[in-house]
Amino acid sequence: MSPVAAQYQRAVVLHGPKDLRLEERVSWPPAHNHAQVAVQSTGLCGSDLHYYLDGRNGDFALQAPFVLGHEAAGVVTAVGTGVKNLFPGQRVAIEAGIMCKACNYCKAGRYNLCKDMRFASSAKTFPHLDGTLQDRMNHPAHVIHPLPDHCSFEQAALAEPLSVLIHAARRANLAADQRVLVFGVGAIGILACALANAYGASQVVAVDINQARLDFAKSNGFASQIHCLPMADKPKTTDEQLRRAKDNASATLSKFNEPDGFDVVFECTGAEPCIQMSIHTAVAGGKVMLIGMGSRNVMLPLSAAALREVDIHGSFRYANTYPEALKLLGSGKLRNIEKLITHRVPLEDTARAFELLSRGKDEDGNMVIKVVIGPSSS
Structure with a gap:
């Protein structure tokens, strides 16, 4: 033989x-x-x-x-x-x-x-x-x-990053009629917006420093409102940095006409200023989900979180999410996701x-x- x-x-x-x-x-x-x-x-x-x-x-x-x-x-x-x-x-x-x-x-x-x-x-x-x-x-x-019958190979390739957001959404107890703010509209941020919409959020808004990506998010229905953060020189002191984050958060909430903040904030950038802003843009009793991986050591305005009972949750990868991710991808509920x-x-x-x-x-x-x-x- x-x-x-x-x-x-x-x-x-x-x-x-x-x-x-x-x-x-x-x-x-x-x-x-x-x-x-x-x-x-x-x-x-x-x-x-x-x-x-x-x-x-x-x-x-x-x-x-x-x-x-x-x-x-x-x-x-x-x-x-x-x-x-x-x-x-x-x-x-x-x-x-x-x-x-x-x-x-x-x-x-x-x-x-x-x-x-x-x-x-x-x-x-x-x-x-x-x-x-x-x-x-x-x-x-x-x-x-x-794969479900109506889920393409390309859509199924999105199941992994979508799983990251499903896991985060579960940790945040994301539910219908909540107001959601997303920092960062790269692929993960866009998926966060899409998932919040699929879960029935009453409002989904997005913040970034890239106007073109924000325009993409709005024109394709991922976010109803957008805000482009102003570029500025790096703060010279920690106090200045924290003060600027609070001021930018206040301006952001004013832009969206939500002075009290949002129920769930998905932080998808990993950038220290956005992480700081996320605490100030969450409503009292709201949740901040730390999804973006970037700055290793971050100075946080913890008193602002503690006094308003803002929960700050870490979120790492995912567990037992693929069936839901694939079902969603094949359902058509993630509008324009392709x-x-x-x-x-x-x-x-x-x-x-x-x-x-x-x-x-x-x-x-x-x-x-x-x-x-x-x-x-x-």
């Missing part, structure tokens, strides 16, 4: 800052309780961009070449032994995190806090776990989710995709919000 010839596939491998290489690799069959997925769409996000530009994302530095990408969907091509919930030909979304399922956090349903979590395309653990910028990917079946995807490129042009995301504009001057990598063109 002649040996079975090895099958090969292509992967985009990061070797260092701005050092992406299209490589040919052996395509192995899926192991026990794993499935193989032919990746059809991968959305790029901020953490991917940090790895591409700097070879690190915060404290997590590249220690060996690995594959980026974790917002993905595709088609099951094979299943390993023990897999009962998936079958070849099935359209699916890939949840990138692999939890231990044994620790107290996992048992309590908070697996996003699992200390032994391995996350595809993150350099936190070593050996690194390759992400989805490859033709095919083997992944545990229990974190692969079937417009979030502004650019599409094939796998072999991934380096160009990262450059587009880095610049924020394409060669024709068009705004870049979300770039999706498709399969190889060959």
Whole structure:
């Protein structure tokens, strides 16, 4: 009997800052309780961009070449032994995190806090776990989710960032008829607006320093009102910084004719001034959700939060959100959500995709919000 010839596939491998290489690799069959997925769409996000530009994302530095990408969907091509919930030909979304399922956090349903979590395309653990910028990917079946009939691969690639917002919304107890303010209208901020609208918020407004992105948010119905923060020199003292944040918050509330503040504030920038403003723009008894990752150490006006019982919640990744995310994406309730995807490129042009995301504009001057990598063109 002649040996079975090895099958090969292509992967985009990061070797260092701005050092992406299209490589040919052996395509192995899926192991026990794993499935193989032919990746059809991968959305790029901020953490991917940090790895591409700097070879690190915060404290997590590249220690060996690995594959980026974790917002993905595709088609099951094979299943390993023990897999009962998936079958070849099935359209699916890939949840990138692999939890231990044994620790107290996992048992309590908070697996996003699992200390032994391995996350595809993150350099936190070593050996690194390759992400989805490859033709095919083997992944545990229990974190692969079937798509609804009316959910496209591109929409399903949004399930990962949408899950971040669903998790935050659950922590905020977001409900119908609440008033919502969103700081930052990048991809995450737009999804925050879309989700708040889908949940029946009575008012959704957005704040940013980028007028073009704000105009996009309003013209596509994600936010009913927008406010562009004025650019200014960096404050010389902490007192000046905190005073400016309060003054800017007051001007923002006046702009929206909401002097008492908003029920829920989604802070999606990670910028210290916006985090400070978020406390002042929340209504007494309201909630601030810290979603954006940016400033590591922030000076907060805690007395302003404590005296008005403003709850400040951290929010990290997500847990048990994919079914709801995919259902929403296939339902049509996230109006105009497909417009979030502004650019599409094939796998072999991934380096160009990262450059587009880095610049924020394409060669024709068009705004870049979300770039999706498709399969190889060959």
